[in-house]
Amino acid sequence: MALHREIDGGQPIRPQPVERLSGRHVRRQAESSWHMATGTLACPACDAPVLPAPGGVSPHDPLSCGFCRHVGAVRDFLSLAEPTRPTRVAVRVRGLALR
Secondary structure: OOOOOOOOOOOOOOOOOOOOOOOOOOEEEEEEEEEEEEEEEEOOOOOOEOOOOOOOOOOOOEEEOOOOOOEEEHHHHEEOOOOOOOOEEEEEEEEEEEO
């Protein structure tokens, strides 16, 4: 069995030489996040609860209501006002560490 062939049976792929990058710039995800607030995600038009995507979303990501089909940014659906309803979300801050 040849492991270095194209899927369509073409010629083997030849490795390309590695080039050095100028300077030292490493971008990595910060290993920690900070709990900023607890809020509720609900549609601003009909007040129906809205579920965020798994793994988290950013304030500018698009979000839509499954009930009335209202579309907007996540920040439009987020309410930090008391009392929070049973559809609570944790608002966390994550940063990037640059070196």
